[in-house]
Amino acid sequence: LNFIEQCWGYSKRVYREFPMSSKEADLERNVLAALRLFSTRSLRFMDAYRRGLNGK
Template identity: 55%
Template sequence: MYAQGSDVIFLPEYHCELNFIEQCWGYAKRIYRQKARSSSEAILECNVIDSLDAVPQSPMRRFATRSFRFIDGNAYRKGLQ
């Protein structure tokens, strides 16, 4: 744990199924695609922020659980890479 009270979790590189944030990004992208298209940079930025804020905490927890279960049953937990 760092001085500011944050935990850092190091995950294997290049394995999106092991990194739950990738699943959260996918969820946010689905929400973003449902928004009206625009060529205005300000509206696009607002839509991105709204989409990221719209990802509920319960799916994030599910994604994290799924990823950690995958890691646990995988060779990465045993130190093999």
């Protein structure tokens, strides 16, 4: 999965778990932090695939 898909999946899960909010600050909070998190995670996956790792 690319990092946008991972971030979107995480956002959907958080949306389902917590009550809705109409505050603008709540909607925009931690967006960059989440994107960086999943970008780094995707880079780790790509590096593992490049090295031929299989998780065993």
